[in-house]
Amino acid sequence: MDTLNNFFLIALPYIALALFLVGSIFRYTRKGFQVSSLSSQFLEGRRLFYGSVPFHWGVFFLFFGHLTAFLFPKGVLAWNSQPVRLMILEITAFIFGISMLIGLVNLMVRRYTTPRLKPVTNKMDLIIYLLLIAQTFFGLWIAYNFRWGSSWFSTLLAPYLYSIFKFQPDTTAVSLLPWAVKIHIIGAFLIIALVPFSRLIHFLVYPLNYLWRPYQQVRWNWGRRRIRAPRTPWSVQRPKNN
């Protein structure tokens, strides 16, 4: 049991994080053409709405929910100190979880029942769908059966995750958690590991930069003004814009 615990709760996280970091950086810098959300809305634009929108907004809030509990465990505990606020938090998160699950199922049904989508579907998509559905299902299961998740996440899981990032893994508390929670943890790290090898990579390139960039973009291949001045020595510089 200890070996298993050690593998899944210590080795797997490190493997997953290493793959995630190295793989994503490699794919982004060397295989830029292969970084895309690979949207299929162009081939099927009606049913996508009922899958993509509930899934993405669900996963958006749940991801940042987990992140908040990890970064500010004390803050979450303080928020949860009043039952009303705890209920608001838990119910909202649960609703987003359901929205995510409905979205995922819709997306999967759409993808495998629309003939036009077959040529743009690969095996990794299936793996990702199944993983995400299982992960969401277990997340909802845990939220329903082991209350109140937001509180015990902050006291049990946040320290565990910190210990991983401090390179002093401490699984004493986590190894005692129910098997459903462990599967949820393992699933999370599997998903992280698969980011560079699947279409999940597109969440890393969410175009936040758009918010502060000017609308129009003009690029010059070289500084003409500078290059035409006879005193400037000519230097060879590979432009990055193509």
Next chain:
Amino acid sequence: MDIRSQISMVFHLDKCIGCHTCSIACKNIWTDRKGAEYMWWNNVETKPGTGYPTKWEDQEIYKGGWEKKNGRVVLKGTGKRRGLTNIFYNPNLPVIDDYYEPFTYKYLDLIESPQGDVQPTARPVSLITGKPIDIKMGPNWDDDLSGTPDFARNDPNLNHLSEAEQEVMFQLEKMAFFYLPRICNHCLNPACVASCPSGAIYKRGEDGVVLINQEVCRAWRMCVTACPYKKSYYNWHTGKSEKCILCFPRLEAGLAPACMHSCVGRIRYLGVLLYDADKIKDTVHKDDHELVDAHLDIILDPFDEEVIRAAKMNGIADSTIHAAQFSPVYKYVKEWKLALPLHAEFRTLPMLFYVPPLLPVMATVKQVNNSDDSKKMNPMAKYWDDNWLYDTSTKELWGTLDQARFPLKYLASMFSVGDEEKIKDKWMKLMAVRIHRRRKTVGDISDEKADAVLQDAGLTAEMADGIFYLTALAKFEDRFVIPPAHREQAIEMLDFTGDTKGETGFGFKSKIRRGV
């Protein structure tokens, strides 16, 4: 004054014969790839007609371009807020059926079918699924179908015409149509660039070509919605958007773009325009009725000493300024004021200009009594026995303009934001050139009459001869004045981009692979 140079174009619609050679040239070079089969960076539409994609001009459907709201000019269907929140599902994205499902035929069945009682047929199969399909639409599906209820009658430009005017237009004997070849306009205020959340689309400073960086595009698909001309296309296979690149690898080598080079009717002209980038902002904020004039005002006179000095200050090469002085585009757009932008009301400041067509307008059809003539013919010839006269003669000099088979209003809604006077002005000029040339070559028009016509149209004899030369006689180097790209100064341009057929063709030397 911030002077920049722009490679821009003029399409002379009177000369377009609708042969689609341009489309084929473009397709063969750039878009004969998986995922791009349905794309026509260059396409030719029959007008009146719905075009490609269907009804692209109707921005109530497609939400493309800019719109003026409370004095501010904003993107109609995209922009920062909508772009980032609609990123999971773009409510205004055209889908493949708005263009057409690409197909081929199972030609091998014609050869390899076993012997039988029936003739084998080549069934159409979808190029997406590979399965047999019933073809609903195809490239140029509405070609020459003016007057048909499905296509011509649904032309968005007809919304400006009254019911009666539309009926007159579609009377069988009066019906007329013309062709509208379209490529990317390489706009000065491009909506695709502004809408791209990733910042993958940019305008090249040196020549104004608008490009999509394939390595940075992430398939957020906002540009497809934003371009009011629907000239940014989504490649469903690679998950990247693509658009006309104005054949920049050819331009840099001093060659005309493939569509222009191959143009059979020689309707296409390409040259440099110098413009003032500081004026763009004011121009896009003008009211609808001032838009066209303001747009043309941005373009500067390349012979003006002040302009030349400022252009040099801005680093524009002497060779580019020289090319601007000989630019056929400058002549058509500014000197002769013959060409107009297409749908200026989208406020993207398109840099492709059109000479409005006069030919479908000139002739009238009259009912006459031909029975006497018919009797003289032998019985076989009587087969073509009708009482209509296709009349191209002009009793009054401007007579045919007023009886135009094509309502001015229709062309005005395409080329001048509804200003009929502008279209009439172009028509008068085109007509005056014809009358002036008739005086010279046939000689049955008196000098004073021809001179009066020229004066009415605001032309001099030299201008008319110039228009005639560039329209009818122009050689290759008159039609395409391409400035040297100065590749010696740009490392990027030294990369050879045309390696292998079947690649994306621009900027890749390796076989392109879809992401997982």
